[in-house]
Amino acid sequence: MIRTPSLYSQDDPITAALKPSPSETEHERAVRLASEAEAKRISEQIDDDLREERERLKRRKGDVKLLLLGQAESGKSTLQKQFQLMYNPNSLNQERASWTTVIYFNVVHSLKHILAILENWDDSLDGVESPGDDSSQSHSSRRGGFGGNDSGSPSPSPMDVSPSPIRLEPRDGGAVQIANLRRRLSPLIATDEQLADRLSGGITVSGSGKGSVFVRSGWQSRTVESALGRIRKRPSSEDERYAREGADEQQDPLVKEIGRMLQLCENDIQELWNHPTVKGLMAKRKLKLDEWSEFFLRHIHRVAAPEYIPSTDDILHARIQTMGVAEHTFDVNLHGKNVTWHLFDVGGARGQRHTWVPYFDDANAIIFVAPVSAFDQYLEEDPRTNRIDDSLQLFTQICSNALLKNVHLVLFLNKTDLLRAKLDRGLRVKKYITSFGDRSNDYETVVQYFRAHFLQVHRKNNENRRVLYTHFTSVVDTKATQRIIGNVRDSIFRGYLQSAALV
Ligand SMILES: Nc1nc2c(ncn2[C@@H]2O[C@H](COP(=O)(O)OP(=O)(O)OP(=O)(O)O)[C@@H](O)[C@H]2O)c(=O)[nH]1
Numbered sequence: 001m002i003r004t005p006s007l008y009s010q011d012d013p014i015t016a017a018l019k020p021s022p023s024e025t026e027h028e029r030a031v032r033l034a035s036e037a038e039a040k041r042i043s044e045q046i047d048d049d050l051r052e053e054r055e056r057l058k059r060r061k062g063d064v065k066l067l068l069l070g071q072a073e074s075g076k077s078t079l080q081k082q083f084q085l086m087y088n089p090n091s092l093n094q095e096r097a098s099w100t101t102v103i104y105f106n107v108v109h110s111l112k113h114i115l116a117i118l119e120n121w122d123d124s125l126d127g128v129e130s131p132g133d134d135s136s137q138s139h140s141s142r143r144g145g146f147g148g149n150d151s152g153s154p155s156p157s158p159m160d161v162s163p164s165p166i167r168l169e170p171r172d173g174g175a176v177q178i179a180n181l182r183r184r185l186s187p188l189i190a191t192d193e194q195l196a197d198r199l200s201g202g203i204t205v206s207g208s209g210k211g212s213v214f215v216r217s218g219w220q221s222r223t224v225e226s227a228l229g230r231i232r233k234r235p236s237s238e239d240e241r242y243a244r245e246g247a248d249e250q251q252d253p254l255v256k257e258i259g260r261m262l263q264l265c266e267n268d269i270q271e272l273w274n275h276p277t278v279k280g281l282m283a284k285r286k287l288k289l290d291e292w293s294e295f296f297l298r299h300i301h302r303v304a305a306p307e308y309i310p311s312t313d314d315i316l317h318a319r320i321q322t323m324g325v326a327e328h329t330f331d332v333n334l335h336g337k338n339v340t341w342h343l344f345d346v347g348g349a350r351g352q353r354h355t356w357v358p359y360f361d362d363a364n365a366i367i368f369v370a371p372v373s374a375f376d377q378y379l380e381e382d383p384r385t386n387r388i389d390d391s392l393q394l395f396t397q398i399c400s401n402a403l404l405k406n407v408h409l410v411l412f413l414n415k416t417d418l419l420r421a422k423l424d425r426g427l428r429v430k431k432y433i434t435s436f437g438d439r440s441n442d443y444e445t446v447v448q449y450f451r452a453h454f455l456q457v458h459r460k461n462n463e464n465r466r467v468l469y470t471h472f473t474s475v476v477d478t479k480a481t482q483r484i485i486g487n488v489r490d491s492i493f494r495g496y497l498q499s500a501a502l503v
């Protein structure tokens with residue numbers, strides 16, 4: 001007979017220490033056995049997790065890992081949606097209905113913001129300053145020159161002052177009209193927090209400002225799940241009709257109710273959006289709306305329609321902040337070879353950037369997204385830092401990071417459509433970026449100026465003499481972006497094949 005060592009061998013001091021006391025009662029024995037069983041379960045779970053992780057790493061060995069990096073609002077998640085549209089369009093269709101919640105939230109939040117600005121403005125409608133004036137935040141206290149020099153911006157040039165400042169609505173009629181709109185819209189505005197809660201699953205992120213909502217990877221199904229307590233699987237299809245047919249049975253009662261409210265309030269929203277006071281404040285830049293706010297308010301007739309299902313363009317314009325790192329997987333076929341790509345879409349706010357590092361050591365490529373339209377904007381997390389300055393600082397850190405020194409590097413100078421629109425509206429770069437000086441304020445000069453700064457950062461931090469691939473992009477433009485994604489895919493693939501010694 002084979003003899004096995006006793007469970008409580010006298011030779012082992014640890015097992016001796018764990019040996020039950022001879023005076024152990026029945027109850028103590030039951031508690032001990034339960035805790036030993038729980039410890040065993042946890043240990044086995046850890047072993048399973050480790051085995052799974054090893055398998056996953058083994059599987060991923062030949063895969064391409066692409067990181068999307070850049071500051072908050074730069075367009076990383078929008079670019080990820082373009083990849084999804086290109087390589088896994090069914091998955092975008094399956095989650096189409098869940099974007100309704102985000103878009104309703106974007107609309108309600110924008111209305112709330114407009115009404116809040118109007119409230120603060122009611123008392124001082126006559127105190128309108130010159131166009132282009134941006135006195136809601138003092139420039140002199142901000143970093144506006146490249147490289148974080150604290151030079152601030154020059155005071156507005158007398159040339160910028162309009163000889164006849166726009167007069168906003170007189171207090172009486174306009175103010176009464178706005179007060180009525182505020183009253184009628186208040187039930188809709190009151191849903192803001194419920195919507196935020198639905199999207200974030202109750203998680204709030206400190207310092208997120210503007211009442212933004214952060215979502216973790218997989219929020220689309222969780223949003224529906226948390227509302228209904230179940231997820232219904234639908235057959236995948238490229239047809240938006242599926243989304244429409246499935247949407248009703250899957251729809252969250254809160255979202256349904258807000259859809260109904262939007263329908264009833266559409267005229268009031270139109271009236272507020274087209275109100276001369278709102279237009280006047282926007283022209284004076286006393287009221288600054290984010291690009292997605294303007295987009296959805298311009299399309300409110302469609303968004304407030306019964307049975308609204310977001311179009312692909314709507315999904316590309318919807319705004320929700322990424323929390324942590326979200327992994328998306330696609331199969332990319334090139335020259336008959338099928339390779340799995342893992343796209344890592346990161347949260348770009350300063351408080352999120354520490355989550356990027358664990359993904360650096362086995363990354364093959366990075367697309368760094370820098371919004372060039374942001375020259376007149378400041379960080380949510382640090383209102384003293386100009387957004388372009390922050391992008392350059394972040395790009396410096398990425399270029400100089402030792403873990404990333406062999407990674408294929410692509411730069412997207414993004415939001416060129418918004419840059420063009422701002423310049424066309426007469427915004428002057430020099431007012432925000434002092435080093436721009438007296439250069440011509442046209443689109444070509446401005447984009448080349450920004451590009452030169454990014455190239456300079458790359459040159460100064462390029463011991464390995466790696467190539468930087470640069471693209472001017474507007475990632476909400478599907479046709480142009482998909483063409484660029486094709487180029488990027490080819491260049492990443494070439495590098496990948498070379499490093500895998502397959503060519
Ligand atoms: N007009 C325009 N809008 C853009 C462009 N790129 C992104 N946007 C919009 O800008 C907003 C922010 O884009 P996101 O993709 O969510 O930004 P992000 O980099 O993922 O931000 P975080 O998740 O906070 O790090 C969204 O409403 C997008 O639709 C662009 O090139 N042009």
Ligand SMILES: [Mg+2]
Pocket residue numbers: 076077078320321322345346347348
């Ligand atoms: Mg994002």
